[in-house]
Amino acid sequence: MVKMMLERIHLTVIQAVDRHGSLTAAASHLHLTQSALSHSIRKLEDKLGTPIWLREGRNLRLTQAGEYLLGISNRLLPQLEHAESKLRQMARGERGTLRIGMECHPCYQWLLKVVSPFLEQWPDVDVDVKQKFQFGGVGALVGYEIDLLVTPDPFHKSGLRFDPVFDYEQVLVVPLDHPLANRRYLNANDLRDEVLLTYPVPADRLDIYTQFLNPAGVVPKRHKTSETTDIMLQMVASGRGVAALPRWLAEEYSSRLALKVVRLGRKGIAKQIYLGTRESDDRVEYLNAFIELARRHENPARGGDS
Amino acid sequence: MVKMMLERIHLTVIQAVDRHGSLTAAASHLHLTQSALSHSIRKLEDKLGTPIWLREGRNLRLTQAGEYLLGISNRLLPQLEHAESKLRQMARGERGTLRIGMECHPCYQWLLKVVSPFLEQWPDVDVDVKQKFQFGGVGALVGYEIDLLVTPDPFHKSGLRFDPVFDYEQVLVVPLDHPLANRRYLNANDLRDEVLLTYPVPADRLDIYTQFLNPAGVVPKRHKTSETTDIMLQMVASGRGVAALPRWLAEEYSSRLALKVVRLGRKGIAKQIYLGTRESDDRVEYLNAFIELARRHENPARGGDS
DNA sequence: ACCAACCCATGAATAAAACTAATGGTTAGA
């Protein structure tokens, strides 16, 4: 067997130095002396045969090897930490933490409605929701950053499973007094002179583009983005634009704001939300329970008042 | 900072015990005594608060926590090992190893033609080709199992880059004396009574299904698979079926075997091969060089004899 | 039923390593 030389401590030190700027600072954060870190890294450098930092006066700059190691550290350490915490939870007889990834802005409200009964039903399982991923949601699932992915576009690959949990229709939300407000449905051309509001995601991930505007070669007058549904719909209500949202979400707001919902295209834009999991997790009870709960959960489209 | 307790040695021991069946055997493989391993694991168990194995008579059986740790080990240890080897290569001034993943059976021959000039041009870079991935090719790319993915279906996600390297046409290969051999092009119905030979991949990854047969609702009489192109085309030549392959590949064989190439559909099935990489690798010279080489490489369709 | 062959756990002793304290050299900024 080849000599082991890369130990966790080395990754930890490299990460800490990067975060805190100096060996000394890193040392104090790690509750060690500067000397300890210096020794430990020097030993690694000796074994590797290459320096990790260039000593430039009183500060350090990563070498190429160092950059590479920093990448390794940032990737592997969180996995070790999560493993430890999961093991501790197992030891305590708890069930663990369900890490949910969201790739679907408007689903957030729907998710909350599934999470709350879940938390009641599984008092010993915590839930954690993440939204930003270096390699996208699927990457996060594959890389063990999350355990469950909520997404509108499933990606069937070996090792992953996607279960549809509900269907919905993507509609356009316009102000009550808007010229388009009373149309039965819209054509792409109707948006030519509108300001379109969306969540801040790339256009190729927005169905209103991929399924509606692009095929017709139409571009709206302007495109603005908003992080939150509330603000977005406030903007719509005050006549500053139109927004594309799931029907159930739009209808929830249209009772409170001066909004109207209009179909996109004669047949409407049909969408589905999927829950993605790793096949290797197929025996994790609380994960299956969550999916089951999500599937049984009353379809949000049929939720509201008659 | 929370106590660090999961060290590399623990993962190594757990993996070794799983592989060799007993602590004693694992110890000898690791060049340590049985006692050392016993102590080291016991310490981990104490810190975790849960046993890793159930001691059943003279052998060990993994507990749930142990199973989980074994998974972690099998996932993380190879990454550490690869990091070490890459760092050693960096130290020696070598360029490293380019790990190529293949998701495209017939591309193998094309790949060889790119690899050989690459190896000449970069004598200090090794090439390694892998074909099986737990989470598919994209997963392997994201999970740092490979550095480059050869695939016919790109998957645009943040953090990944896909460069098209060549276009080709997917055609049907039939025996010279086959009734369809002289047709200018085929319709899906023409395959109704044929035996179709393909590589052993799921039908939803085969273009002849997704782009040709499925849209017309046609199913061939039988579907057989073959791992290798040679065997597959031997089968075709001996009248046992027909096969869908890239035109350039089919034409290479049709000079040696009694085969004819026929277009699928009036316009043919157009395909592209992409090379996928991580964006974070965009400064790895030899990787970019490989892509450049692949792109410049004479399009295989125009390769052969007139 | 007994014995030989395994296998794992444990405690004490030892070898190895990690860590600290003290110190000196270098650099950047007042």
Next chain:
DNA sequence: TCTAACCATTAGTTTTATTCATGGGTTGGT
């Protein structure tokens, strides 16, 4: 030109890892 901040190094100390020696338990063959 001081001073404060940093890192490296040496020597000494503490902690940890490993071994050795041993004992107890299980298994399978005779």
